[in-house]
Amino acid sequence: MDESLWRAIVRCEPTFDGQFFYGVVTTRVFCRPSCRSRTPRPENVRIFTSVDDAIAAGFRPCKRCRPDEDPLGPDEALVECAKRVMDRLYSAPLKLGDIARELAVSPYHLHRVFRRVAGTPPAAYLLQTRVEAAKKALATECGRPITDIALAVGFRSSSHFSTTFRRIVGCSPSRYRALHVRSQAEQEVAR
Numbered sequence: 037m038d039e040s041l042w043r044a045i046v047r048c049e050p051t052f053d054g055q056f057f058y059g060v061v062t063t064r065v066f067c068r069p070s071c072r073s074r075t076p077r078p079e080n081v082r083i084f085t086s087v088d089d090a091i092a093a094g095f096r097p098c099k100r101c102r103p104d105e106d107p108l109g110p111d112e113a114l115v116e117c118a119k120r121v122m123d124r125l126y127s128a129p130l131k132l133g134d135i136a137r138e139l140a141v142s143p144y145h146l147h148r149v150f151r152r153v154a155g156t157p158p159a160a161y162l163l164q165t166r167v168e169a170a171k172k173a174l175a176t177e178c179g180r181p182i183t184d185i186a187l188a189v190g191f192r193s194s195s196h197f198s199t200t201f202r203r204i205v206g207c208s209p210s211r212y213r214a215l216h217v218r219s220q221a222e223q224e225v226a227r
């Protein structure tokens with residue numbers, strides 16, 4: 037496989053959408069390069085230049101990236117890229133300028149397009165991503181201090197974390213953890 041094609045798959049580059057599709061032999065599913073599904077092993081990848089070729093070879097279109105439907109426009113592709121960067125780097129002290137630089141656009145342009153296409157500013161998406169990661173950690177790493185989790189998912193302080201968490205989730209991090217731990221214990225009793 038061509039090195040640039042493989043790199044496009046690994047980095048989920050929307051700029052390659054429409055240029056080629058890739059099928060995964062183990063799942064018999066084919067995707068656009070930008071698909072955010074799990075990166076396949078290179079030896080399992082087959083490259084196709086059209087949807088028809090992929091279907092003729094016995095592959096089904098992925099339900100996530102819908103390669104059989106119209107490709108994303110440039111603005112949608114930019115937003116997908118930005119989300120991708122935030123999904124990857126949310127634990128770092130990421131700023132709008134950092135994301136824009138990764139994508140080679142101006143922060144102003146990124147903010148405007150993101151807001152229009154996604155309905156929220158990039159910062160809101162980033163906070164949501166961090167809170168989701170925190171929820172997961174609170175639920176599964178019971179002994180880990182909450183401050184530790186707050187910093188690990190990219191918050192600057194535990195008080196900023198608590199305020200944001202409460203606003204988005206509707207309860208405090210410790211309450212969330214207590215509720216989750218209790219429901220897990222109940223499940224164990226029920227077993």
Ligand SMILES: [Zn+2]
Nearest residue numbers: 067071098101
């Ligand atoms: Zn896909």
